[in-house]
Amino acid sequence: MLADDVHEAIKALIMDHVLEPGARVSIDGLARQLGVSPTPVREALARLESAELVVKEPLRGYRTSPLLSREQLDDLYQFRLLIEPWAAARAAEHADAEGRERLEAEMRSCATPASDTYDSYKALAAHDTRFHVLVAELAGSAQVRRAFERTHCHLHVFRLHYDRGLGERTLAEHRRITRAVLDRDPVAAEAAMRGHLEAACYERLRPVSEEAGGPTQG
Amino acid sequence: MLADDVHEAIKALIMDHVLEPGARVSIDGLARQLGVSPTPVREALARLESAELVVKEPLRGYRTSPLLSREQLDDLYQFRLLIEPWAAARAAEHADAEGRERLEAEMRSCATPASDTYDSYKALAAHDTRFHVLVAELAGSAQVRRAFERTHCHLHVFRLHYDRGLGERTLAEHRRITRAVLDRDPVAAEAAMRGHLEAACYERLRPVSEEAGGPTQG
């Protein structure tokens, strides 16, 4: 299916900063560049628009979504803090043997690359994406999983700064969440996920405003 | 923009049961029926696919999304219970004067029609949709609002049974939530929203399984 290939190609172009945030996406230009006719490009862009990866300006064409503002990133992490700790707790409660094995396999696949190359970073980011989706999946709630996926949070964070916040500490935090899930300890899983997100949030939002005391959720 | 009109037209067809759940959606058929060429129909269907209102089977066409199963409806309300009480609390904390006025206006617009006609039911359902979106909006979190809207929960519930669960009690519960928000009482707003959703949930899922005691969230 050509339209699907085009869809993936454009997503990759956005992911790799070839199409920068806010850049105009010419429908004919992409068609020529990819060697196809405009029709499948239109279909792909229509889907990307529903996913909010591009925005449409009638009679003027498409642009890639702009970078998240400070407030929007804050809001994004607030949302993640609302659903992901909950998902981690439910995963600890409900994950079956096959699910726990998948979680262990994901962690094994990322023993410790941690080189400083761009590719290494991308691999780690891909692991991070898979890990969080997997936790949402193990929670047994398709709604929560889809809600998480539709935030495209890794894409947004990646576009903002693809050099910060992922490293050995991320893996250590993932291991802690994994351990709690495997131990069937919902309280520990929830706390570990909350801590993981708050660490990433503070890391990325630094300097962070010192309004009131205590973390986002209390 | 023709594609936008087609998009809205198809959404309306789904909403009004003209296109039944799981029904095949012919691309050429719709084009003839709407008096346009297939291209804008394809674009509209691509967007509806991203919104999960239709599903695509490659080389075989589109179908409207199937009805929600009991488990999926349960999952949907679990998700609503996760985000909407939170949103109600944040709305009570953060809503400004203009927001509170909009909430009051929405409630005024629905004094008490409550006739038993189909149109009356549709009007009430539309109010219900607007009310819940408005609460999410007043919470100040675009992520939560979008996550809620993307569930299309009113569409799904409407398709399952468009005759149950909406009535004077719904309005009374909305009033209670509104009062708590206007009183800037987050705890009461959260509790009222939780009670509202649980009432709707139990009403719709009856007979409900009697696993353990107490409501969904504990």
Add this chain to the structure above:
DNA sequence: ATCACTCAGATCGTGTAGGAAATTTCCTGT
């Protein structure tokens, strides 16, 4: 006689090519 398989016609999704309308850009004239 009934059932299963095969093959042909029809139907529909998919991609291409071309033309109309609108916007943007560039040039010219004041």
Add this chain to the structure above:
DNA sequence: ACAGGAAATTTCCTACACGATCTGAGTGAT
């Protein structure tokens, strides 16, 4: 330097061709 207008680019839709899938009849086997 600024306003007006025309050319060029681009979006958007239509019309058409190709290929795959589904439907039905017909044939053969059990």
